[in-house]
Amino acid sequence: MIRKKEPQAPRIRSELNRPVLTRQLALQSRLTEMEISDEAWPLEKAENTEFSECRLTRVTMPPMGVKSYFIDVIISRCDLSNCDFSESTFRRVLFDHCRMTGTDLSRCSFQDTVFLNCALSYGNFSFSHFKSCRFHECDASFSSFSETRFQSFEITDCRLESAELFHSRLEGVDLSTCSIEGVALCGDELKGVIVNPSQAVDLARVLGIVIRE
Numbered sequence: 001m002i003r004k005k006e007p008q009a010p011r012i013r014s015e016l017n018r019p020v021l022t023r024q025l026a027l028q029s030r031l032t033e034m035e036i037s038d039e040a041w042p043l044e045k046a047e048n049t050e051f052s053e054c055r056l057t058r059v060t061m062p063p064m065g066v067k068s069y070f071i072d073v074i075i076s077r078c079d080l081s082n083c084d085f086s087e088s089t090f091r092r093v094l095f096d097h098c099r100m101t102g103t104d105l106s107r108c109s110f111q112d113t114v115f116l117n118c119a120l121s122y123g124n125f126s127f128s129h130f131k132s133c134r135f136h137e138c139d140a141s142f143s144s145f146s147e148t149r150f151q152s153f154e155i156t157d158c159r160l161e162s163a164e165l166f167h168s169r170l171e172g173v174d175l176s177t178c179s180i181e182g183v184a185l186c187g188d189e190l191k192g193v194i195v196n197p198s199q200a201v202d203l204a205r206v207l208g209i210v211i212r213e
Contacts, residue, residue, distance in 0.1 A: 005132045005152045008112040010072040010092045012053050021059075086124075106144075126164075165189050175199065 016035040019025055023042040030050040037057040044062055050069040056078055063082035069089045076096040084104040092112045099119045108128040115133075120140040127147050135155040146166040150173050160175070162182040171192030180199055190203065 007114050007132050007134055008092050010053075010074050010094055012055060012072055012074060016053075016055060121159075 013033060016033050018035050018037075021036050021039040021042060025031070026041060026043045028049075030052065031054055032052045033054070035055045035057070036059055039059050041059065041061040041064075044064055049066060050071070051073050052069075053072045055074045055076070057076045058078060059075075060079040061083050063084070065084040065086075067087045068085060070093045071089075071091045072093075073090075074094045074096065075098055076094075077098065079099045080103050081099050082102045083100075085108065086104045086106045088105070088108050090108065090110045090113045093110075093114075095113070095115045095118050097117045098115075100123055101119050102122045103120070104124045106124045106126045106128060108125070110128060110133050111131045113130070113133045115135045115138050117137045118139075120138050121142050123140065123143040125143060125145045125148055128145075129149045129151070130153045131151045133150075133153055135158050137157045139159045140163055141159045141161040142163065143160075144164040145168050146164050148165075148168045150169060153173055155173065155175065156177045158178045160178050160180045160183060162184070163180075165183055165185045166189070167186065168189050170189050172194070174194040176194055176196040176199065180195075181202060183203075195203065
C-alpha cells in the first residue's frame with residue numbers, strides 16, 4: 001500500500017501581531033503575520049484577500065463572497081457558515097473545530113490542508129482539488145463533493161450521510177471509518193475506493209444491485 005504524504009503544518013511564527021480588526025484593516029488586500037481573536041469581520045464583502053502566516057480564533061464572518069488566498073493559516077473555532085470562498089486557494093491551512101455549515105468551497109485548490117472536527121454539513125466542495133489533505137471527525141453530511149479530485153487524501157471518522165459524490169475520483173480514498181449512508185453517486189466513482197464489508201453492501205444497494213442472502 002502506498003503511504004499517503006502527511007499534510008505539512010502551517011508555518012507560523014510563535015509571536016504574531018495582534019491588531020484590532022477594524023474596517024480599515026479588513027480592507028487591506030493582504031494580512032500577514034497577524035493573530036485575530038474574538039472578533040466579527042467588519043465587512044459585508046471582501047474579495048481577493050490574502051491571509052499569510054495568520055492565526056484566526058473565534059472570528060465570525062458574515063455570509064459574503066471571498067475569492068481569497070490562505071497560506072500558512074490556522075483557523076480555530078471560527079464561524080464561517082454560508083461564506084462563499086469559491087475559487088480560493090488554501091496552502092498549509094488548519095481548520096480546527098470550525099462551524100462551516102453551508103459554506104461554498106467549490107472550485108478551490110487545497111494543498112496540505114486539514115479539517116479537524118468541523119461542521120461542514122450542506123457545504124459545497126464541487127470541482128475542487130485536494131492534494132495531501134485530511135478530514136478527521138467532521139460532519140460533512142448533505143455536502144457536495146461532485147467532480148472533486150483527491151490526491152494523497154485521508155478521511156477518517158467523518159459523517160458523509162447523503163453527500164453527493166457524482167463523478168469524483170475516489171481511487172485510493174479510504175472511507176471505511178466514515179458513515180456513508182445515502183451517498184449519491186453514479187458508480188464510476190467507486191473504482192479503487194476502500195470501504196468495509198457493511199459499506200460495500202450499502203453501496204451495492206445504492207447502485208441497484210440486489211443481494212440475495
